[in-house]
Amino acid sequence: MSRKTKCEYCDGSVTKVKGILPFKSKALGAVTVPEIEQHKCSKCGNTVISLDEADKVTEFIRIKEQEIINNLPACDFISLNQAAERLGITKQAFSKHPRIKRGFIYSIIIDNKKYFYKRSVEAFKETKDGRVSLSYSSIINQIDVSVKADQINDPTP
Amino acid sequence: MGRFKHQIRLQIPRPLAAGWLIPLKTVRARVNANDVLIQPDALQDAQNDFNWSGVEIKQALLKLNDKNYYDNKLKNHYYDAKPHESYPAENTYIDYYRAHNLLDGESVYTHFYIREHKTTVIINSFKELYNVPED
Numbered sequence: 001m002s003r004k005t006k007c008e009y010c011d012g013s014v015t016k017v018k019g020i021l022p023f024k025s026k027a028l029g030a031v032t033v034p035e036i037e038q039h040k041c042s043k044c045g046n047t048v049i050s051l052d053e054a055d056k057v058t059e060f061i062r063i064k065e066q067e068i069i070n071n072l073p074a075c076d077f078i079s080l081n082q083a084a085e086r087l088g089i090t091k092q093a094f095s096k097h098p099r100i101k102r103g104f105i106y107s108i109i110i111d112n113k114k115y116f117y118k119r120s121v122e123a124f125k126e127t128k129d130g131r132v133s134l135s136y137s138s139i140i141n142q143i144d145v146s147v148k149a150d151q152i153n154d155p156t157p
Numbered sequence: 158m159g160r161f162k163h164q165i166r167l168q169i170p171r172p173l174a175a176g177w178l179i180p181l182k183t184v185r186a187r188v189n190a191n192d193v194l195i196q197p198d199a200l201q202d203a204q205n206d207f208n209w210s211g212v213e214i215k216q217a218l219l220k221l222n223d224k225n226y227y228d229n230k231l232k233n234h235y236y237d238a239k240p241h242e243s244y245p246a247e248n249t250y251i252d253y254y255r256a257h258n259l260l261d262g263e264s265v266y267t268h269f270y271i272r273e274h275k276t277t278v279i280i281n282s283f284k285e286l287y288n289v290p291e292d
Binding site: 051 | 191193194195196197200201204205207208209210211212214215241243244261262263279
């Protein structure tokens with residue numbers, strides 16, 4: 001049972017409900033996060049959530065992102081040394097960079113070693129944010145482009 | 158007890174920030190008590206601009222200071238306060254902060270409010286502050 005309060009934007013009443021929360025992620029695009037407790041207005045739909053629920057949302061997004069990153073072709077990943085070299089910084093500076101630590105460059109762990117997604121490193125070099133789109137179409141386009149580039153470089157028919 | 162008794166009128170003259178301010182002591186107490194709500198758009202911006210979750214948002218709120226932004230744009234955070242338009246009958250104000258290098262080298266623009274006679278801090282906006290001031 002929930003207590004009703006007046007909405008911030010209309011004269012509707014706000015109640016606590018548990019349900020899906022639409023969320024726009026930089027990497028994944030539009031996502032619906034399930035089972036999120038929200039304070040929602042019955043009339044205008046204005047929603048607020050607690051910071052604990054916010055943690056659940058970001059954790060859900062992080063897991064979904066990592067699932068896709070883990071399925072990217074291994075040849076698209078480079079070692080820490082190579083990534084640091086591409087950014088023109090030392091590997092120590094690379095490891096300590098607060099944004100990189102926070103996941104601004106996509107990475108996977110293989111045999112306790114971290115590898116970084118090439119496209120993400122390049123984007124980070126340009127914009128200080130390597131969280132490129134991980135949507136299906138974006139990845140397929142990227143693969144298509146790399147295949148065509150290989151075909152052009154390869155002299156054999 | 159209502160929020161009204163906690164309100165103080167700032168004595169410092171400022172170009173924009175004339176008005177009321179929820180003392181950050183009160184905000185910090187509410188944050189520590191986990192009595193904070195955030196709008197999904199603000200969370201989306203926090204996630205997309207900083208890759209932050211609720212934990213980091215809390216840490217950032219706890220690091221804000223209420224010194225006038227115009228006195229020192231690099232070190233001071235309190236920027237403005239405006240009456241909440243949705244509650245004209247109430248004494249509810251939205252407080253605006255612009256904080257450079259607040260947490261992990263990130264600069265944050267945020268605004269939040271506490272409704273009169275309520276305790277919950279409601280964050281309307283939480284995003285990256287791009288323009289770095291010269292002084």
